[in-house]
Amino acid sequence: GAGVSQSPSNKVTEKGKDVELRCDPISGHTALYWYRQRLGQGLEFLIYFQGNSAPDKSGLPSDRFSAERTGESVSTLTIQRTQQEDSAVYLCASSLAPGGRETQYFGPGTRLLVL
Amino acid sequence: AQTVTQSQPEMSVQEAETVTLSCTYDTSENNYYLFWYKQPPSRQMILVIRQEAYKQQNATENRFSVNFQKAAKSFSLKISDSQLGDTAMYFCAASGSARQLTFGSGTQLTVLP
Numbered sequence: 001g002a003g004v005s006q007s008p009s010n011k012v013t014e015k016g017k018d019v020e021l022r023c024d025p026i027s028g029h030t031a032l033y034w035y036r037q038r039l040g041q042g043l044e045f046l047i048y049f050q051g052n053s054a055p056d057k058s059g060l061p062s063d064r065f066s067a068e069r070t071g072e073s074v075s076t077l078t079i080q081r082t083q084q085e086d087s088a089v090y091l092c093a094s095s096l097a098p099g100g101r102e103t104q105y106f107g108p109g110t111r112l113l114v115l
Numbered sequence: 116a117q118t119v120t121q122s123q124p125e126m127s128v129q130e131a132e133t134v135t136l137s138c139t140y141d142t143s144e145n146n147y148y149l150f151w152y153k154q155p156p157s158r159q160m161i162l163v164i165r166q167e168a169y170k171q172q173n174a175t176e177n178r179f180s181v182n183f184q185k186a187a188k189s190f191s192l193k194i195s196d197s198q199l200g201d202t203a204m205y206f207c208a209a210s211g212s213a214r215q216l217t218f219g220s221g222t223q224l225t226v227l228p
Contacts, residue, residue, distance in 0.1 A: 031214065033214070033215055033216075035215075035216075040221075041220060041221070042119075042206055042218035042219055042220045042221055043160075043206070043208075043216070043218045044218075045215040045216070045217070048214050048215055050214070056214070056215075059215070089158060091158075091160065093160070098214055099214060100146075100147065100148050100210030100211045100212065100213065100214060101148050101167065101210070102214075103150075103162055103165060104162075104216060105162075106152075106159065106160035106161075107159075108157065108158050108159050109158045109159075111158075
């Protein structure tokens with residue numbers, strides 16, 4: 001597939017459990033972004049990766065959230081000790097190069113439900 | 116910091132008619148970029164159209180065009196000859212020196228047969 005892929009598509013978990021979400025960017029895309037979309041709302045920026053540079057974590061809402069990316073490949077977003085307010089769709093996007101002018105291509109998202 | 120405002124939570128239009136979705140933004144930057152994304156029920160965010168702020172000419176993509184009013188910080192999307200497949204949530208977004216996109220709250224567009 002040529003697009004951004006994410007897994008799982010849906011995830012139901014119990015409050016207090018840890019979850020890991022995966023994103024496969026488009027091959028050759030150096031920049032990768034994570035966003036959160038709460039029900040009926042717009043997207044909120046979480047974190048940005050560019051190559052081997054230090055990530056921009058300015059959007060992470062708490063220290064329970066973390067993300068990793070190795071080089072220009074797969075990224076994982078981890079939420080520890082999940083809370084009900086973490087329920088949302090988590091969207092990943094990638095772009096060919098960094099910079100505000102670059103078009104971001106989105107994956108289908110992971111819908112997370114915390115019971 | 117940038118902010119993006121969409122004041123129309125819901126809109127509807129008859130098939131084949133024209134509809135305009137509004138968006139205003141605020142930024143202190145000189146170089147920035149504006150986007151309209153479409154999100155159908157499948158959740159997939161799809162780029163509809165983009166505009167570079169330094170370009171005066173309004174962007175067009177087939178049935179989609181924008182009215183970019185830089186002084187008023189307005190960036191509206193016009194959809195001509197609306198089709199049933201245009202039914203979706205539409206998000207206005209901006210980017211600049213910060214790489215990430217800043218999104219508005221969205222407008223749910225329903226095209227009626």
